[in-house]
Amino acid sequence: MFLRSALSLWPLARNGTRSYSSTGVTKLVAVTVDDQTGIATVNLQRPPVNSLNLELLTELSSSLTDLEKNKSRGIILKSYSDAVFSAGIDILEMYKCEEERVTLFWSALQEVWIKLYGHFAPTVACINGHAPAGGCLLALSCEYRVMVKEKTIGLNETKLGIVAPQWFIASLVNIIGQRQSEVALTTGKMFTTEEALRIGLVDEMAENTEDAFSKSLEFFKKFKNISPFARAQTKAFIRESTIQALVKNREKDLKMFINEIRKENVQKGLGQYLESLKKRKVS
Numbered sequence: 001m002f003l004r005s006a007l008s009l010w011p012l013a014r015n016g017t018r019s020y021s022s023t024g025v026t027k028l029v030a031v032t033v034d035d036q037t038g039i040a041t042v043n044l045q046r047p048p049v050n051s052l053n054l055e056l057l058t059e060l061s062s063s064l065t066d067l068e069k070n071k072s073r074g075i076i077l078k079s080y081s082d083a084v085f086s087a088g089i090d091i092l093e094m095y096k097c098e099e100e101r102v103t104l105f106w107s108a109l110q111e112v113w114i115k116l117y118g119h120f121a122p123t124v125a126c127i128n129g130h131a132p133a134g135g136c137l138l139a140l141s142c143e144y145r146v147m148v149k150e151k152t153i154g155l156n157e158t159k160l161g162i163v164a165p166q167w168f169i170a171s172l173v174n175i176i177g178q179r180q181s182e183v184a185l186t187t188g189k190m191f192t193t194e195e196a197l198r199i200g201l202v203d204e205m206a207e208n209t210e211d212a213f214s215k216s217l218e219f220f221k222k223f224k225n226i227s228p229f230a231r232a233q234t235k236a237f238i239r240e241s242t243i244q245a246l247v248k249n250r251e252k253d254l255k256m257f258i259n260e261i262r263k264e265n266v267q268k269g270l271g272q273y274l275e276s277l278k279k280r281k282v283s
């Protein structure tokens, strides 16, 4: 079968799984494909908090391309850490940044979102740690969210004095609706797992990472008797207008981002936020 032969291109890692690195060198993103199910686990591993920098996003983008090419059966996105899923954008990519790098950075984030949001196979975010801002965006891009209890998630951009772009907002609105999104976004609300479950921002709550991973695997069973083509095409129809809104406006979105973060008050706010992060600790 095509799927089996395509999967066999992945080097065998250990019993029943195949490991794959898009670059073969540094691994900020480790992909493991289960030989039996064809489901890929995409593990973000940029200590200490998986903040999204250019290198991590480039690897993630290339891993998603490879999974698409190899006809993955599904993706589970998770963190190497039990504390933080992803701390969102690495603030150093926005603070005192150079134009060439920030252009590459934002383009890579757009690329990852387009690929993950539009991935043809089922996708699950196994949110085994805090997921603020860009971390929340990654989770929102998946079809299903399982989150470990007593963590936090949300688009908190306004708390940093920045504005979440339209595609961040659309990703949230498509899940929790306009009213809840407006309140959450304007107040920069970070939801506890329990609150997120109540408003449908996440689909299931788990005791710990292991439980979250096993609940994530269960999600794929929903499609046991569903035609993969019908499933994928339905997902594509549902997500098409949201994706196209960015695809058609990538250049404009990039310019808006660069203009926004270059503002003096935004730079000042980012600097202060970085300082405040260094002073406090979250359990």
Ligand SMILES: CCCCCCCC/C=C/CC(=O)SCCNC(=O)CCNC(=O)[C@H](O)C(C)(C)COP(=O)(O)OP(=O)(O)OC[C@H]1O[C@@H](n2cnc3c(N)ncnc32)[C@H](O)[C@@H]1OP(=O)(O)O
Pocket (backbone or CB within 6 Å): 048, 049, 051, 083, 084, 086, 087, 088, 089, 090, 091, 092, 130, 132, 133, 134, 135, 156, 157, 160, 162, 163, 164, 165, 166, 256, 257, 260, 261, 274, 277, 278, 280, 281, 282, 283
């Ligand atoms: C109209 C268009 C305009 C477009 C405008 C721009 C839109 C862009 C949108 C941006 C979205 C973003 O993603 S901004 C990032 C937002 N992220 C956060 O607010 C999270 C901040 N971090 C935390 O709250 C906590 O770190 C944590 C809860 C995630 C984890 O807590 P924990 O106690 O486990 O870890 P520490 O806080 O001690 O952190 C360890 C270490 O990492 C540094 N750190 C944390 N987060 C970031 C980050 N996002 N970027 C860079 N660095 C980060 C933290 O300072 C610590 O550093 P030191 O060890 O050196 O002290």
